[in-house]
Amino acid sequence: MSPAEQPQPRSTADVRRPTLNAVDVRRPTLNAVAARAGVGRGTVSRVINGSPKVSDRSRAAVERAIAELGYVPDRVARSLATRRTDTVALVVPDAENRLFSEPYFSGIIRGVSAGLTGAGMQLLLVLTGDAWERDRLAGYLAAQRVDGVLMMAVHGDDTLPDRLEELAVPTVLAGRRGDREGLGHVRADNRGGARLAVRHLLAAGRRSVATITGPLDMDVARARLDGYREALREAGLTVEEDLVAQGDFTEEGGRAAMGELLRRRPDLDAVFAASDVMASGAVPALRTAGRRVPGDVALIGFDDSVVARHIDPPLTSVRQPLEEMGRAMAALLLEEIAQRGSGKRGVVLPTELVVRESA
Amino acid sequence: MSPAEQPQPRSTADVRRPTLNAVDVRRPTLNAVAARAGVGRGTVSRVINGSPKVSDRSRAAVERAIAELGYVPDRVARSLATRRTDTVALVVPDAENRLFSEPYFSGIIRGVSAGLTGAGMQLLLVLTGDAWERDRLAGYLAAQRVDGVLMMAVHGDDTLPDRLEELAVPTVLAGRRGDREGLGHVRADNRGGARLAVRHLLAAGRRSVATITGPLDMDVARARLDGYREALREAGLTVEEDLVAQGDFTEEGGRAAMGELLRRRPDLDAVFAASDVMASGAVPALRTAGRRVPGDVALIGFDDSVVARHIDPPLTSVRQPLEEMGRAMAALLLEEIAQRGSGKRGVVLPTELVVRESA
DNA sequence: ATGCCGCGTGGGAGCGGTCCCACGGGGTGA
DNA sequence: TCACCCCGTGGGACCGCTCCCACGCGGCAT
Numbered sequence: 128m129s130p131a132e133q134p135q136p137r138s139t140a141d142v143r144r145p146t147l148n149a150v151d152v153r154r155p156t157l158n159a160v161a162a163r164a165g166v167g168r169g170t171v172s173r174v175i176n177g178s179p180k181v182s183d184r185s186r187a188a189v190e191r192a193i194a195e196l197g198y199v200p201d202r203v204a205r206s207l208a209t210r211r212t213d214t215v216a217l218v219v220p221d222a223e224n225r226l227f228s229e230p231y232f233s234g235i236i237r238g239v240s241a242g243l244t245g246a247g248m249q250l251l252l253v254l255t256g257d258a259w260e261r262d263r264l265a266g267y268l269a270a271q272r273v274d275g276v277l278m279m280a281v282h283g284d285d286t287l288p289d290r291l292e293e294l295a296v297p298t299v300l301a302g303r304r305g306d307r308e309g310l311g312h313v314r315a316d317n318r319g320g321a322r323l324a325v326r327h328l329l330a331a332g333r334r335s336v337a338t339i340t341g342p343l344d345m346d347v348a349r350a351r352l353d354g355y356r357e358a359l360r361e362a363g364l365t366v367e368e369d370l371v372a373q374g375d376f377t378e379e380g381g382r383a384a385m386g387e388l389l390r391r392r393p394d395l396d397a398v399f400a401a402s403d404v405m406a407s408g409a410v411p412a413l414r415t416a417g418r419r420v421p422g423d424v425a426l427i428g429f430d431d432s433v434v435a436r437h438i439d440p441p442l443t444s445v446r447q448p449l450e451e452m453g454r455a456m457a458a459l460l461l462e463e464i465a466q467r468g469s470g471k472r473g474v475v476l477p478t479e480l481v482v483r484e485s486a
Numbered sequence: 487m488s489p490a491e492q493p494q495p496r497s498t499a500d501v502r503r504p505t506l507n508a509v510d511v512r513r514p515t516l517n518a519v520a521a522r523a524g525v526g527r528g529t530v531s532r533v534i535n536g537s538p539k540v541s542d543r544s545r546a547a548v549e550r551a552i553a554e555l556g557y558v559p560d561r562v563a564r565s566l567a568t569r570r571t572d573t574v575a576l577v578v579p580d581a582e583n584r585l586f587s588e589p590y591f592s593g594i595i596r597g598v599s600a601g602l603t604g605a606g607m608q609l610l611l612v613l614t615g616d617a618w619e620r621d622r623l624a625g626y627l628a629a630q631r632v633d634g635v636l637m638m639a640v641h642g643d644d645t646l647p648d649r650l651e652e653l654a655v656p657t658v659l660a661g662r663r664g665d666r667e668g669l670g671h672v673r674a675d676n677r678g679g680a681r682l683a684v685r686h687l688l689a690a691g692r693r694s695v696a697t698i699t700g701p702l703d704m705d706v707a708r709a710r711l712d713g714y715r716e717a718l719r720e721a722g723l724t725v726e727e728d729l730v731a732q733g734d735f736t737e738e739g740g741r742a743a744m745g746e747l748l749r750r751r752p753d754l755d756a757v758f759a760a761s762d763v764m765a766s767g768a769v770p771a772l773r774t775a776g777r778r779v780p781g782d783v784a785l786i787g788f789d790d791s792v793v794a795r796h797i798d799p800p801l802t803s804v805r806q807p808l809e810e811m812g813r814a815m816a817a818l819l820l821e822e823i824a825q826r827g828s829g830k831r832g833v834v835l836p837t838e839l840v841v842r843e844s845a
Numbered sequence: 846a847t848g849c850c851g852c853g854t855g856g857g858a859g860c861g862g863t864c865c866c867a868c869g870g871g872g873t874g875a
Numbered sequence: 876t877c878a879c880c881c882c883g884t885g886g887g888a889c890c891g892c893t894c895c896c897a898c899g900c901g902g903c904a905t
Contacts, residue, residue, distance in 0.1 A: 203566050271561055433792050
């Protein structure tokens with residue numbers, strides 16, 4: 128059960144497989160193309176890679192041969208020679224159910240995919256399970272020779288990014304671990320988004336605005352809380368700590384936090400929840416306490432997720448530009464791959480308030 | 487814009503990249519291990535692959551050397567030699583927003599991932615865009631030398647699976663194209679699930695049970711409609727065609743179909759929608775018509791998706807064993823890879839009725 | 846005319862594994 | 876004692892590309 132003392136190869140993966148009866152459908156090789164075109168291998172390689180140092184005659188001959196043979200270069204062989212795989216791993220913690228069912232993951236992933244395939248790169252999806260597996264991951268990724276790694280949902284104490292850095296594997300994170308993240312990362316303007324939400328509540332005349340935060344060891348959660356505070360200060364209000372309750376980004380956590388807030392401050396007239404899911408937990412808690420939404424208490428969430436549209440009442444929420452975030456991650460990673468060090472920036476993308484009926 | 491006449495290589499992907507400044511962190515090679523252990527390369531290879539024909543002395547020496555050097559075999563080099571990549575591509579049509587935001591995709595993918603990594607295989611995620619891209623895909627996948635392909639959301643007229651079969655690439659589908667799918671595939675017992683739903687409605691005393699179907703060129707949609715019919719016949723009722731309206735698996739489609747049904751049969755007292763999303767569209771249509779759910783009209787959906795839990799009232803729905811389906815797909819594909827032909831079966835997994843408040 | 850430069854060009858030498866053939870040595874049977 | 880086996884073992888020959896060096900050839904300056 129416990130990991131072996133030595134990092135000995137795990138047998139499951141390495142045991143020789145029984146006679147893979149590979150139906151050997153061999154595709155034409157670069158050699159075949161060279162022969163057919165009556166040129167050397169070098170020339171074919173040059174044509175394929177778009178080198179300018181090829182005569183028009185040779186190039187034409189090669190291109191014809193390629194077309195006739197239906198040749199497609201073998202990426203594996205190329206990778207072995209170039210020490211480059213044109214492959215990027217997307218690492219997602221398996222535990223984060225949340226990520227999958229929300230548009231968060233899907234939006235980012237399609238942005239990533241678009242940005243990557245446009246550059247001829249492919250995406251390796253890696254769901255990591257337990258901590259041990261995650262520990263092995265760095266070596267594993269190095270063995271894959273992936274050109275880079277994208278990581279979602281990194282926690283503050285996650286060491287994987289550091290280990291990747293040691294191994295000189297270009298890495299870009301979705302979100303950051305702390306406020307001075309050393310690695311390249313892309314995130315939404317969480318603070319600004321929270322500010323938008325709270326301003327909206329204040330503009331509607333609400334005066335006792337509470338907030339349900341995420342776990343405060345997460346940067347997103349802190350940033351959204353900061354935004355909440357800033358908006359209050361902007362308006363000349365003082366931040367009252369008993370209007371702040373901590374949740375954990377789950378529905379149940381939202382319910383509990385809402386109950387707590389109502390107990391502490393029966394006079395509250397608005398709530399900014401740091402996620403839609405927590406907001407969806409807050410709604411029944413409010414109902415139980417006999418408060419109408421938005422009549423008695425206005426409510427705003429964050430993420431603009433599926434539940435926001437289907438909850439009753441439809442939830443006003445802060446939207447993150449997910450697909451763009453994915454695109455930005457891809458771009459940043461490609462930069463870093465092309466030139467080390469150049470992609471180690473933090474990119475912040477603007478958020479937007481989507482007004483529905485809850486506030 | 488239009489595809490070139492000849493399959494000439496697309497430049498974007500093939501242009502030589504500018505001096506990849508690969509920080510050459512070379513990992514130890516099998517050769518290094520052999521030298522250190524004082525044995526030949528062949529012996530190291532045998533140890534790694536768990537061959538029994540190695541003396542205990544050699545094995546121990548090699549294992550020590552591996553541990554000391556932190557050696558991890560290079561998959562790329564191995565692939566080149568074995569003509570096997572231990573990689574499987576998961577092909578998902580990019581257009582299917584639906585897939586991503588619903589637990590459908592996420593459930594299946596994690597099952598797939600679990601089943602695959604357990605066997606030491608990795609997952610290449612391929613989102614396909616337009617038809618042209620999809621056309622190129624077969625060749626592309628062959629060039630990747632993926633060991634197999636998993637496809638989600640195949641339409642009846644999709645030719646990609648056939649082309650993969652021509653190329654002798656093991657393939658497994660999520661769902662089937664028609665009722666005699668030639669390829670290996672895994673699906674939920676859609677008919678049975680629909681039957682469960684309709685039986686539940688009938689058992690509750692409903693007598694005019696309508697249904698909102700999916701697009702009937704899709705096998706899932708037909709299967710669910712069949713189940714609806716069967717349940718009615720079982721109960722000795724005749725299937726009335728004006729109680730059947732076609733939707734398209736979208737919310738808006740559900741709304742329209744519901745409107746249509748109410749117009750045709752104001753007396754209906756129950757609806758089985760072939761997806762939760764369509765059911766979520768049906769709800770407002772019912773409200774508009776002044777019907778209470780479930781008071782006047784009972785409603786059941788399919789998929790047990792996120793919206794089912796958050797809609798008002800919470801939706802009774804049919805759940806598919808998504809993770810198991812993913813696992814089954816992985817298993818089937820591994821079978822097919824190990825022995826061609828053995829994995830070309832159809833696996834059907836049972837569904838389950840999740841009773842909430844709408845029926 | 847001779848030298849020199851530079852442009853294509855061919856092809857050897859890897860990249861890091863696997864596969865398999867041939868070989869040495871100890872045990873067995875005649 | 877000698878032939879015969881069989882078990883481990885070493886290492887050459889690939890897998891299909893890229894990289895780069897060296898070479899031939901035509902054109903220009905001397």
